[in-house]
Amino acid sequence: MNARALGRFVTRAIIVVVALLVVIPVVWTLLSAFKHTVDIQTTPPILVFKPTLDNFIYVLNRASVRGALFNSVVISASSVLIGAVLGLPCAYAVARYPSRHAEDIQFFVLSIRFLPPIAVALPLMVIWLDLGLYDSRTSMIITYTLFTLSVTIWLAIPAFKRVPREIEDAAFVDGYSAYAIFFLIALPVAAKSLLGAIVFSFVLVWNEFLIALMLTTSDARTLPIVASELSQLGFDTPWGILNASVIVLSLPPLMFLGVLSGFLNSFLKRKA
Amino acid sequence: MKTGTRLPFVFVVPTMTVLAVVALVPTIDAINIALQNRELSNPDSHYVWLANFAALFHDDRFLHSMWISLLWELLTVSATMIVAIPLAVLLFETVGSRLRDALCVLFIVPVLLPRVSAAYVWKFAFHPLYGLAAYPLKLAVGHPVDLLSDPHTAMATVAIVDVWQWGLLFSVIVVKLLETLPRQPLEAARLDYARTWEIYLFIAIPMLRAAMISLVFVKMVESLRAFDLIYVMTRGGPGIATETLDMYAYSQGFIESGLISYASSMAVLMMAATSLVFTVIWRWAR
Numbered sequence: 001m002n003a004r005a006l007g008r009f010v011t012r013a014i015i016v017v018v019a020l021l022v023v024i025p026v027v028w029t030l031l032s033a034f035k036h037t038v039d040i041q042t043t044p045p046i047l048v049f050k051p052t053l054d055n056f057i058y059v060l061n062r063a064s065v066r067g068a069l070f071n072s073v074v075i076s077a078s079s080v081l082i083g084a085v086l087g088l089p090c091a092y093a094v095a096r097y098p099s100r101h102a103e104d105i106q107f108f109v110l111s112i113r114f115l116p117p118i119a120v121a122l123p124l125m126v127i128w129l130d131l132g133l134y135d136s137r138t139s140m141i142i143t144y145t146l147f148t149l150s151v152t153i154w155l156a157i158p159a160f161k162r163v164p165r166e167i168e169d170a171a172f173v174d175g176y177s178a179y180a181i182f183f184l185i186a187l188p189v190a191a192k193s194l195l196g197a198i199v200f201s202f203v204l205v206w207n208e209f210l211i212a213l214m215l216t217t218s219d220a221r222t223l224p225i226v227a228s229e230l231s232q233l234g235f236d237t238p239w240g241i242l243n244a245s246v247i248v249l250s251l252p253p254l255m256f257l258g259v260l261s262g263f264l265n266s267f268l269k270r271k272a
Numbered sequence: 273m274k275t276g277t278r279l280p281f282v283f284v285v286p287t288m289t290v291l292a293v294v295a296l297v298p299t300i301d302a303i304n305i306a307l308q309n310r311e312l313s314n315p316d317s318h319y320v321w322l323a324n325f326a327a328l329f330h331d332d333r334f335l336h337s338m339w340i341s342l343l344w345e346l347l348t349v350s351a352t353m354i355v356a357i358p359l360a361v362l363l364f365e366t367v368g369s370r371l372r373d374a375l376c377v378l379f380i381v382p383v384l385l386p387r388v389s390a391a392y393v394w395k396f397a398f399h400p401l402y403g404l405a406a407y408p409l410k411l412a413v414g415h416p417v418d419l420l421s422d423p424h425t426a427m428a429t430v431a432i433v434d435v436w437q438w439g440l441l442f443s444v445i446v447v448k449l450l451e452t453l454p455r456q457p458l459e460a461a462r463l464d465y466a467r468t469w470e471i472y473l474f475i476a477i478p479m480l481r482a483a484m485i486s487l488v489f490v491k492m493v494e495s496l497r498a499f500d501l502i503y504v505m506t507r508g509g510p511g512i513a514t515e516t517l518d519m520y521a522y523s524q525g526f527i528e529s530g531l532i533s534y535a536s537s538m539a540v541l542m543m544a545a546t547s548l549v550f551t552v553i554w555r556w557a558r
Contacts (some may be wrong), residue, residue: 090287119539123301178277207386209500211521
């Protein structure tokens with residue numbers, strides 16, 4: 001019985017430690033974003049300090065950060081939108097109209113995910129340079145559409161398959177056209193899962209780094225790139241400013257925590 | 273239902289055309305560039321065919337980066353699974369369902385963070401002087417320890433961050449999968465006096481075999497995308513201790529020398545190797 005109690009204590013302790021491994025770094029980053037450099041460089045690390053907004057003011061007032069924030073919003077939003085508009089109908093057709101191509105389409109869409117990003121970025125650098133579109137938002141939107149489109153299709157196919165067939169059959173009997181069934185029945189019924197798929201594609205391109213690093217130099221730089229360059233200010237790494245930029249960069253994906261966790265649940269539950 | 277409609281054609285063909293163009297143009301062009309001797313600083317180029325590939329195999333730094341990439345794959349994929357499965361079993365076995373759901377939400381936070389953010393969070397934590405994770409280490413050893421500047425520990429330290437993101441996500445996925453399993457086989461085993469770990473090792477996990485293979489597969493693909501993590505945390509350093517293939521291709525093709533064709537030949541090799549390996553695994557797993 002004692003061994004049992006000990007076992008229970010150990011397992012609880014492990015879970016608490018793991019949870020703390022998530023909470024502490026995140027909270028510590030948040031706290032440090034409000035610290036003066038002196039408070040960051042004190043040892044042992046301190047919890048009580050006089051908070052400051054200087055880091056955030058500095059980050060949000062930098063022209064490079066503002067430009068990058070604008071670029072990131074425009075590039076992510078446009079590529080996600082194009083991915084959804086082109087991807088959802090395609091996914092629906094693959095899910096609902098069985099054909100010998102369905103399997104091939106799915107494999108092709110998935111295989112885009114296998115491509116090493118560097119193998120896409122290098123030739124695109126040459127292509128965009130030749131076309132005079134290098135370092136532009138247009139070229140970034142087109143490039144990112146490759147990822148949003150493939151991911152949206154891949155995740156939307158199972159979402160459409162889960163729409164009960166009887167509803168669509170009933171609509172057909174009622175005289176709905178194939179297109180009306182898609183727009184008025186399938187889309188609204190699958191809306192929640194589709195939203196999850198679209199949000200997932202957003203997080204993917206918002207967080208993207210390597211391709212943006214190679215395809216932009218100044219005008220079209222995205223937020224991750226500018227954030228990664230903040231460490232090169234002056235001699236001393238400005239950790240307060242860096243922590244503030246980490247918070248700004250991470251907020252958009254974290255806003256969707258609820259949507260994505262719900263999406264993960266429904267995706268796994270119905271699959272098994 | 274819905275016979276004779278042109279909907280599949282109208283919905284699929286334009287999308288697949290766009291996707292094929294944006295996917296195939298760069299990949300075919302990558303091969304085309306790899307066969308030339310193009311440089312960023314010099315627009316004149318001509319075909320040198322396989323010379324770049326031949327040169328690669330005499331390039332020690334390339335061979336080293338290939339080894340580092342392989343090591344990184346092995347380390348992160350195995351560590352992710354080794355963390356995820358026992359953690360999932362612990363969560364499933366010992367935590368009530370409401371607390372478990374809350375923990376599952378918490379555990380997907382790391383993977384949602386942009387890699388650049390995660391890299392900074394941990395680079396800060398491992399800072400030898402005022403990092404939170406380095407502080408206990410400093411007390412224990414008596415002097416500041418810089419894990420990221422030591423060639424022996426740099427890769428393992430970066431891998432910790434990767435597992436922090438992916439191991440926890442995978443533990444959530446495995447928990448959700450365990451929740452979908454039928455209870456009877458597990459209870460039957462319990463009645464037969466099977467120990468808890470035996471039930472999971474011999475019954476529950478084997479029942480999820482297909483899902484486990486997919487998870488390993490997903491992690492293999494994702495581990496190839498660790499450029500941002502390594503770039504922010506070590507820039508491939510110290511020296512070339514954490515220089516993976518994409519890191520080396522980037523430095524050859526972009527910053528150090530602008531040898532686009534040479535870098536492309538590396539990218540093409542990576543593409544060929546990953547497509548081959550993943551196609552085989554995918555077909556086999558189906």
